[in-house]
Amino acid sequence: MSGGPDVDVLLADDDNDLREALATGLAIAGYSVVEARNGQQAVRLVASRTVGVVGSDIRMPMVDGR
DSSP, X not given: OOSOOSOEEEEEOSOHHHHHXXXXXXXXXXXXXXXXXXXXXXXXXXXXSOOSEEEEOSOOSSSOOO
């Protein structure tokens, strides 16, 4: 990272194109980004690592962002 914020961002969204676009923009801004394809994967990631910010789709199959 080039002087960006020292925080991990978790993006959870089942829309691959949107998730990847957001992840790219955040990475360019200097954030470390972790991506989850669905709510279940997001829950597993939060349980296994520390993240500073979570951006989540509200409606996803199985486990959603509510």
